[in-house]
Amino acid sequence: MGVVGEIVMESFDGRLWIVTVVLLVLQCSHGVAGRVPAMFVFGDSLVDDGNNNYLSSIARSNYFPYGCDFSMGPTGRFSNGKTFVDYIGEMLGVPYPAPYADPNTVGARMVGGVNYASAAAGILDDTGQHYGQRYSLSKQVLNFEDNLNQLRAMMGATNLTEYLAKSIAVMVFGSNDYINNYLLPSIYSSSFTYSPPAYANLLLNSYARQLLVALYSVGLRKFFIAGVGPLGCIPNQRATGQAPPGRCVDNVNQILGTFNEGLRSLVDQLNKHPGAIFVYGNTYGVVGDILNNPASFGFSVIDRGCCGLGRNQGQITCLPFAVPCTNRNEYVFWDAFHPTQAANAILALRAFTGSSPRDCYPINVQQMTLINKF
Helix, strand or coil: CCCCCCCCCCCCCHHHHHHHHHHHHHHHHHHHCCCCCCEEEEECCCCCECHHHHCCECCCCCCCCCCCCCCCCCCCECCCCCCHHHHHHHHHCCCCCEECCCCCCCHHHHCCCEECCCCCCCCCCCCCHHHECCCCHHHHHHHHHHHHHHHHHHHCHHHHHHHHHHCEEEEECCHHHHHHHHCCCCCCCHHHHCCHHHHHHHHHHHHHHHHHHHHHHHCCCEEEEECCCCHHHCHHHHCCCCCCCCCCCHHHHHHCHHHHHHHHHHHHHHCCCCCCEEEEECHHHHHHHHHHCHHHHCCCEEEEECCEECHHHCCEECCCCCCCCCCHHHEEECCCCCECHHHHHHHHHHHHHCCCCCCEECCCHHHHHCCCCC
16 A cells, blocks of 8 residues: 555444534534634645635636535635635634635634635745746745734734734645655756755755744744645556556655654754644544555545546546546545545544544644643
8 A cells, every 4th residue: 555554443434424523523613612713724735725716827626526515616625525624623613714815805804814825835935836826835924924914903912912822823735845846857856956855854944944933933823734645645646657556656655754754853843932832743644544444434445536537537637527426425535636525524633633643743733722821
């Protein structure tokens, strides 16, 4: 499979997993409501909820069948339904953060949080440039600072300080810096310039600078930082034919090790700063558990997309008005790159209630909401 690790669980039908998560969402949101005033989302297409709709980009998903299982239809979310942060927001008891690029995201609509994520975005500014416009990490930070000025004018400096300290920032970066940069030598020179460990360190240094200098320094204190999942197992990489049928592309997964291990170590370093609460989400481990034991989570298809064309339905991603699979809750991957709603539900649940470093480190998101150091 190309992923290590197993988890023993009672076998669930995919639909029962969704029902289980919904019930836990209701339970968690009731207990957390009021403790977290806002959620600010920074990242890529895994958590973009419509920002790229307003950019000159070919990385868009504001068309059917994207959103076919979402109450608001195709919004720009890269899934058939809810994303990872949609579930996290429900568990936190906050509204879905509005996309920054939406002209209506002003005034009171910002108070519950804002989503700055952008499809094709990376930690590095040039990552994903072949897709057109996107908000890189540095640009997303600038967009946040723009909103911060508006929020300060609305609530005053003292109230803003407490508001930011209680809010949670969700960071989902790194995947594009590999699949839309380092692993595309015909377009980007990074793989010729850097060894895998050196490239990981380049990413980590850039990431740390933005986290500390740009976000922590202005008052955010609680951060959930997701690691990169096993990219060698997504349909897009399986479709390259670099691995035998039924297997992941192991060398792609292996080069991620330095980055994920470094990100976890970075969390330890950042937690030494006054009032800081940084949590590392072990995306690689959780997705690995799902891929190694799919039936335990209600999945029957792990090697191809529910919507897409070509080998593993991963050579061409989901096109407008394509007909997706009907048993979507049994698929781990929705398209060539992104998880289904069912997989996102599990990722969110493990991040929110996880009890071991296999899920998140050093604590989970729910525990983070109980800590106030301001």
